[in-house]
Amino acid sequence: MDMEARGHSEHPEALRLWLRMLTLTQLIEKQVRTQLREQFGTTLPRFDLMAQLERKPDGLKMNELSRRMMVTGGNVTGITDQLVAEGLVERIEVEGDRRAYRVCLTTRGRSLFADMARQHEGWIVAAFEGLSPAEVEALHQLLGKVKQHYHLDTSLETPLESA
Amino acid sequence: MDMEARGHSEHPEALRLWLRMLTLTQLIEKQVRTQLREQFGTTLPRFDLMAQLERKPDGLKMNELSRRMMVTGGNVTGITDQLVAEGLVERIEVEGDRRAYRVCLTTRGRSLFADMARQHEGWIVAAFEGLSPAEVEALHQLLGKVKQHYHLDTSLETPLESA
DNA sequence: TATTGTTATACTCTATAACTATA
DNA sequence: TATAGTTATAGAGTATAACAATA
Numbered sequence: 404m405d406m407e408a409r410g411h412s413e414h415p416e417a418l419r420l421w422l423r424m425l426t427l428t429q430l431i432e433k434q435v436r437t438q439l440r441e442q443f444g445t446t447l448p449r450f451d452l453m454a455q456l457e458r459k460p461d462g463l464k465m466n467e468l469s470r471r472m473m474v475t476g477g478n479v480t481g482i483t484d485q486l487v488a489e490g491l492v493e494r495i496e497v498e499g500d501r502r503a504y505r506v507c508l509t510t511r512g513r514s515l516f517a518d519m520a521r522q523h524e525g526w527i528v529a530a531f532e533g534l535s536p537a538e539v540e541a542l543h544q545l546l547g548k549v550k551q552h553y554h555l556d557t558s559l560e561t562p563l564e565s566a
Numbered sequence: 567m568d569m570e571a572r573g574h575s576e577h578p579e580a581l582r583l584w585l586r587m588l589t590l591t592q593l594i595e596k597q598v599r600t601q602l603r604e605q606f607g608t609t610l611p612r613f614d615l616m617a618q619l620e621r622k623p624d625g626l627k628m629n630e631l632s633r634r635m636m637v638t639g640g641n642v643t644g645i646t647d648q649l650v651a652e653g654l655v656e657r658i659e660v661e662g663d664r665r666a667y668r669v670c671l672t673t674r675g676r677s678l679f680a681d682m683a684r685q686h687e688g689w690i691v692a693a694f695e696g697l698s699p700a701e702v703e704a705l706h707q708l709l710g711k712v713k714q715h716y717h718l719d720t721s722l723e724t725p726l727e728s729a
Numbered sequence: 730t731a732t733t734g735t736t737a738t739a740c741t742c743t744a745t746a747a748c749t750a751t752a
Numbered sequence: 753t754a755t756a757g758t759t760a761t762a763g764a765g766t767a768t769a770a771c772a773a774t775a
Contacts, residue, residue, distance in 0.1 A: 416706070417690050417694040418687055420702050421594070421694070424587070425591060425595065427713050428587060429636065430636075431584070446764070446765090448765075464733080466732090473593075473596065474765080474766070475767060477735070477736075477737090477766090479734090480735055481765090500732095501733095501773080501774060502732070502733040502774045503774095524581055527584045530584070530712070531580040531583060531712055533714065533715020534711060536579065538711070542583055542705070542712075543579070543582060543583045545697065545701055546586045546587055546590055546705075547586065549693070549696055549697060549705075550590050550593075552697075609741065610742095611741080637742080637743070637744090639756080639757065640743090640745085640757090640759075641743060641744080642757090644741090644742085644758095663755095663756080664752090665750065665752070665756040665757065731774105731775080733772100733774080733775090734771100734773085734774100735770105736772095737768100739766100739768090740767090742764085743762100744764105745760100745761085747758105747760080748758075748760095749757085750756085751755080752754080
């Protein structure tokens, strides 16, 4: 990005912060994508969808997945189709509303996700190894503050992290 | 992502931190992409390439752009082609090496980028308005610490922010 | 009429690898 | 033989919009 070069700015600090955050996130995300592809032959969106379904034995409806994953419905259909073809999730009818489905992990999907999640956590822990526990907490808090204000400001929801 | 749900983890703090950081970055990035498209009919990679060229009157070679933008050479060719077609950048021959080009902003490209950069900075400043200057600095420092360690760990370079 | 979900389309970005031209 | 850059290909992700079925 190297956009710190623009000069005569009134708020260069926020810009510098954003560029560092964006760069770092892209760096970690790129590594996660590579590992998911090489070790499990999958992608980040597919992993994310499965992560959304974990601890939801009743599954989630398509529109809930769409909201949580911050992508449009058509894309969720495509990702779900792929996972169904691999036997990792299934569509189950919703009683009382014949338009809707609940998407659930299959037994095989749940088992595979457990493996992936364990590996994934290792990659993330390694990425943040340079911070002490107190620093991890401080960073978490600061980002929470940004997120909170950002939401108020833009009326965007926070589908993720909604555990 | 909602991956905080996985349970019996030994390092849930790093994972929670990563999910919050990823969500927030995606939120801001998505807004930046939308604004760039709606207000300027451009994309983030095109904006990034132009940002790399600002304050480089002599331009940058393709492989330098590739390294700084963290994408492969073929992609830089494509993005550059688009910008050339729009008259925003130009390829200039390098004396002494007839294989290489220097990619430079045109006058029109420089002028347009100034407009875009001003708007862009406003979006970013708004996104981080919830933090005090001291908090912005603290966040910047903490992310720097992560980045530094991460690089040592993975031998990845830091092309961005290299101003 | 509104909502759930799918389909169709088109575009951007991406990585990989083969290729040309020059060093 | 190595390097600079391009081309070709294929795949993944995205948004938009039109559509079917149901509420």
